[in-house]
Amino acid sequence: MSVTILTAYDERPDGTGDFVYRAGGTDLQERLRTTGATPHVLDLTGVPGFAGIERADAGTTIGAGTTVATVARELAHDYPALALTAAGLATPQVRAMATVGGNLLQRTRCWYFRHPHTSCFKSGGDSCPARDGRHLYGNVFDTAPCVHPHPSSLAMALLTYAATVDTTQRDGLSVGDVLGDGSDPRRDHLLADDEVLTRVVLPPPVAGERAAYFRAISRFEAEWPLAEAVCRVVRDDAGRVTHCGLAIGGVAPTPLRLSAVEDLVVGSTLGDDVVDAAATAATQGASPLPETGYKIELVEGVVREVLERVAS
């Protein structure tokens, strides 16, 4: 799969000035509308090789321009944790347009950031008005200057596969390399302005993988999660877990892979005692903001739910 993005650069209207890439446009267009920004928009859709899924012995490559709906449909058998997450986010209309690259690189949904008359770290300011203001949907793992969670559900699922990301400038980045750890509150991702995410690479599928995805949400549908979790397990003939990948989102500066909880689960038969211990352990290190204490119970609940689903 080869991608030539230079075509897009060549088409930049005056070769200078602000520009921004657009894939599905489901995040970008709303941001341009609400903030009134008018950068040059370089459309990535239609770039040859940008969309599509390729399977090989070494693994599976997902072009950055592949839609979320395609991932949900075509990877359900081989990568169920990723496919279930893709199927569970946003709405059918958004999933039909939104791309894998755009999902990973979408900007924060914080209402201060998206308001045309407020300024914060992420919009060029030097403070976080949400921290002392309203942050009902904010982090419960308060480990960064910006208190709003990273919005990418796919990033959370990709963590459980230890997927890697290629760009026009670098190969083999981890999801953590792309999203950072939130310590720079100005950034939602660490790609350069002129760096295009070209593909995501998954390891080969694992036979017998079981997976579950679950979210707590503030209305019936069409909303970002208050807390979400995804889990994939492989079990041996005796029902003992030989591999576990577990991650949560909607609660921290970036999605979190819960390695310590995975360690509790591996080797067990996923009995009630282990599920209880794992759900409790998932909240270790939580440090709620004044308005986000309710998310501790949600984290425990979504983790319990995915574990019970893969156990059943």
Ligand SMILES: Cc1cc2nc3c(=O)[nH]c(=O)nc-3n(C[C@H](O)[C@H](O)[C@H](O)COP(=O)(O)OP(=O)(O)OC[C@H]3O[C@@H](n4cnc5c(N)ncnc54)[C@H](O)[C@@H]3O)c2cc1C
């Ligand atoms: C009602 C609603 C509910 C939603 N719920 C969820 C949810 O639960 N979970 C979730 O994860 N998302 C959710 N979303 C967000 C949605 O998934 C994103 O808007 C979408 O994935 C963005 O993809 P896109 O291709 O449209 O990106 P675009 O809007 O085109 O781009 C997003 C950003 O990424 C940059 N970009 C895009 N592709 C590339 C690339 N290849 N290289 C470099 N830069 C790039 C753009 O410049 C832009 O800044 C929701 C959206 C809506 C409207």
Ligand code: SF4
């Ligand atoms: S720094 Fe983050 S949480 Fe604070 S106002 Fe900006 S986007 Fe919102």
